[in-house]
Amino acid sequence: xxxxxxxxxxxxxxxxxxxxxxxxxxxxxxxxxxxxxxxxxxxxxxxxxxxxxxxxxxxxxxxxxxxxxxxxxxxxxxxxxxxxxxxxxxxxxxxxxxxxxxxxxxxxxxxxxxxxxxxxxxxxxxxxxxxxxxxxxxxxxxxxxxxxxxxxxxxxxxxxxxxxxxxxxxxxxxxxxxxxxxxxxxxxxxxxxxxxxxxxxxxxxxxxxxxxxxxxxxxxxxxxxxxxxxxxxxxxxxxxxxxxxxxxxxxxxxxxxxxxxxxxxxxxxxxxxxxxxxxxxxxxxxxxxxxxxxxxxxxxxxxxxxxxxxxxxxxxxxxxxxxxxxxxxxxxxxxxxxxxxxx
Amino acid sequence: xxxxxxxxxxxxxxxxxxxxxxxxxxxxxxxxxxxxxxxxxxxxxxxxxxxxxxxxxxxxxxxxxxxxxxxxxxxxxxxxxxxxxxxxxxxxxxxxxxxxxxxxxxxxxxxxxxxxxxxxxxxxxxxxxxxxxxxxxxxxxxxxxxxxxxxxxxxxxxxxxxxxxxxxxxxxxxxxxxxxxxxxxxxxxxxxxxxxxxxxxxxxxxxxxx
Numbered sequence: 414x415x416x417x418x419x420x421x422x423x424x425x426x427x428x429x430x431x432x433x434x435x436x437x438x439x440x441x442x443x444x445x446x447x448x449x450x451x452x453x454x455x456x457x458x459x460x461x462x463x464x465x466x467x468x469x470x471x472x473x474x475x476x477x478x479x480x481x482x483x484x485x486x487x488x489x490x491x492x493x494x495x496x497x498x499x500x501x502x503x504x505x506x507x508x509x510x511x512x513x514x515x516x517x518x519x520x521x522x523x524x525x526x527x528x529x530x531x532x533x534x535x536x537x538x539x540x541x542x543x544x545x546x547x548x549x550x551x552x553x554x555x556x557x558x559x560x561x562x563x564x565x566x567x568x569x570x571x572x573x574x575x576x577x578x579x580x581x582x583x584x585x586x587x588x589x590x591x592x593x594x595x596x597x598x599x600x601x602x603x604x605x606x607x608x609x610x611x612x613x614x615x616x617x618x619x620x621x622x623x624x625x626x627x628x629x630x631x632x633x634x635x636x637x638x639x640x641x642x643x644x645x646x647x648x649x650x651x652x653x654x655x656x657x658x659x660x661x662x663x664x665x666x667x668x669x670x671x672x673x674x675x676x677x678x679x680x681x682x683x684x685x686x687x688x689x690x691x692x693x694x695x696x697x698x699x700x701x702x703x704x705x706x707x708x709x710x711x712x713x714x715x716x717x718x719x720x721x722x723x724x725x726x727x728x729x730x731x732x733x734x735x736x737x738x739x740x741x742x743x744x745x746x747x748x749x750x751x752x753x754x755x756x
Numbered sequence: 757x758x759x760x761x762x763x764x765x766x767x768x769x770x771x772x773x774x775x776x777x778x779x780x781x782x783x784x785x786x787x788x789x790x791x792x793x794x795x796x797x798x799x800x801x802x803x804x805x806x807x808x809x810x811x812x813x814x815x816x817x818x819x820x821x822x823x824x825x826x827x828x829x830x831x832x833x834x835x836x837x838x839x840x841x842x843x844x845x846x847x848x849x850x851x852x853x854x855x856x857x858x859x860x861x862x863x864x865x866x867x868x869x870x871x872x873x874x875x876x877x878x879x880x881x882x883x884x885x886x887x888x889x890x891x892x893x894x895x896x897x898x899x900x901x902x903x904x905x906x907x908x909x910x911x912x913x914x915x916x917x918x919x920x921x922x923x924x925x926x927x928x929x930x931x932x933x934x935x936x937x938x939x940x941x942x943x944x945x946x947x948x949x950x951x952x953x954x955x956x957x958x959x960x961x962x963x964x965x966x
């Protein structure tokens with residue numbers, strides 16, 4: 414509030430002003446700056462910097478031991494970093510952990526629950542602990558169990574649930590106090606395919622309502638559809654951060670283009686040889702109706718390639734750059750192919 | 757109600773627990789108390805060194821109740837200091853290991869509420885078993901003509917010890933690497949109870965006729 418009031422009185426750039434006063438611009442919800450976490454001599458996280466906008470879903474991916482869980486625990490106030498700054502909105506996690514806890518919901522990778530409590534009692538416990546009164550609690554617990562598809566299991570003891578159901582109960586518990594920031598560590602790890610789709614839709618819905626979600630996952634295909642931006646971690650550092658397309662451009666500027674033909678066209682190789690920016694032309698099927706080539710030019714250059722093919726008689730019904738999958742990016746980073754980035 | 761206390765009650769005092777623990781506590785308390793009480797109330801036997809023979813004393817309900825009191829106190833100590841302390845340490849260690857304690861750390865309850873919630877909530881079943889010994893205590897106070905002031909003084913010390921034991925159990929639960937039954941700690945609690953607490957109570961003239 415004080416930041417906003419002071420800003421109205423002056424004529425300075427809002428972003429610069431807010432940063433100078435230790436506040437984040439309203440569009441930013443999570444800001445991690447130069448984070449270092451050491452376990453004795455072992456450096457779990459090193460100089461990690463990233464930002465997540467309000468209402469967006471950020472995916473943290475990386476191999477085992479990359480520092481994802483450690484980072485999420487530090488954001489959740491459960492670990493004190495060795496160095497660095499973490500902000501949730503305008504709340505400093507290090508200086509005001511109690512305030513930060515009010516606005517965040519954390520779901521760990523292994524779903525521990527109180528075995529001898531019923532599912533509704535488990536959610537009610539946390540709604541109560543977060544200060545909701547009895548009527549609010551009842552409604553909120555019903556709502557969250559409905560969102561996580563556990564209404565028919567609400568009277569079951571937690572110990573009788575499958576691991577996937579425990580995961581959903583944990584998500585329901587995480588949502589009862591309506592946190593602005595959700596930190597989800599491997600939320601889809603134990604879920605069946607339908608539950609994964611439901612989870613993805615739920616998280617998208619929550620994001621559209623303005624909640625900021627940071628999710629780490631090994632189910633990379635899930636992140637592709639779920640996340641607005643991703644961060645790829647390796648050995649405690651952020652190798653790349655940005656949208657999937659941005660990272661794809663950084664890791665491999667050349668784009669793979671797919672050409673779908675209605676009937677085979679033998680002159681395609683000869684035709685594409687005329688373009689120096691085109692390489693690695695190869696057929697993807699036995700009928701020679703699907704081709705892929707790598708193109709190192711702009712969209713304008715691609716349009717010229719398309720026009721040339723059509724001009725020479727190729728019957729093309731689809732000509733498109735191949736989507737960069739998160740798996741591909743992850744494997745590139747894992748194998749050390751990716752270079753550059755924002756370390 | 758404190759949410760952590762409510763959780764303890766929900767978790768450990770369901771109907772089946774109430775029946776099982778209630779029956780256990782009532783049967784054991786009744787057996788121990790009335791065995792000790794009736795033994796003395798009907799005229800206990802004692803050795804007379806002058807005649808060298810066992811002689812029967814005069815029947816006295818007052819003596820019977822006072823004779824039964826330390827047995828009842830031991831039983832109450834067993835419930836709260838042995839079972840309750842062990843339960844506290846084991847659950848705390850388990851919650852720390854599983855990560856459940858992290859959830860509680862993240863809730864915005866004040867630390868004092870959290871501590872009281874854990875102190876009273878985790879051993880909820882043991883407190884219930886203790887509560888079922890209170891009718892026997894009441895009988896003991898009335899029939900044994902014990903002074904209320906001394907009894908209150910004794911139970912103040914008793915509950916201070918219980919709280920101290922339970923707090924220590926939480927600390928132990930937080931530092932042990934893996935959840936385990938912690939048999940050593942309750943055993944040492946019993947040793948402390950019999951070595952220090954009971955002699956102190958005797959010193960307070962609770963067990964001798966006023």
